Amino acid sequence: MIKLLNLIIGGTLGTIARYYLSGLIYQLFGSSFPFGTFAVNMLGCFIIGLLASLSEDKFLLDTNARILLMVGFCGAFTTFSTFIFETSNLIKEGESMQAFLNISASVIAGFLLFRLGVLATKLI
Numbered sequence: 487m488i489k490l491l492n493l494i495i496g497g498t499l500g501t502i503a504r505y506y507l508s509g510l511i512y513q514l515f516g517s518s519f520p521f522g523t524f525a526v527n528m529l530g531c532f533i534i535g536l537l538a539s540l541s542e543d544k545f546l547l548d549t550n551a552r553i554l555l556m557v558g559f560c561g562a563f564t565t566f567s568t569f570i571f572e573t574s575n576l577i578k579e580g581e582s583m584q585a586f587l588n589i590s591a592s593v594i595a596g597f598l599l600f601r602l603g604v605l606a607t608k609l610i
Contacts (some may be wrong), residue, residue: 489553496558504563530567534560538571 506521507529515521516593541547547555560567569592576585 488550492550493558494555496554496560499560500559500562504557514562527564527566530560530564533563534567534571535574 506528508526511522517572534556534558537547537552537560541552541556569588573588574583575589577584
């Protein structure tokens, strides 16, 4: 029950933070480039890197804190940070080819599936 509560709290806060931060960035810099999403993704990468190090290297985060902050908050703030974290773990484990495959496949397949979704709506 505590894990679920941590996910709910972290996820709610991450979602709210993403919404307001990206909105603020778009107000400041305009929408000619996806600055808001880019800023959120980059900040999410920094935060999850910080949290991973606090957890794995410094042993300062217990399981509940990891669930609240890394899975809940960062997961709702941006899944891009999780993607980077998992890819970094592959590299750390000596799986450079798997990391490259994860990056390449995620970007290419993600874009193609996005386009497929757009095309599918034309059939409806």
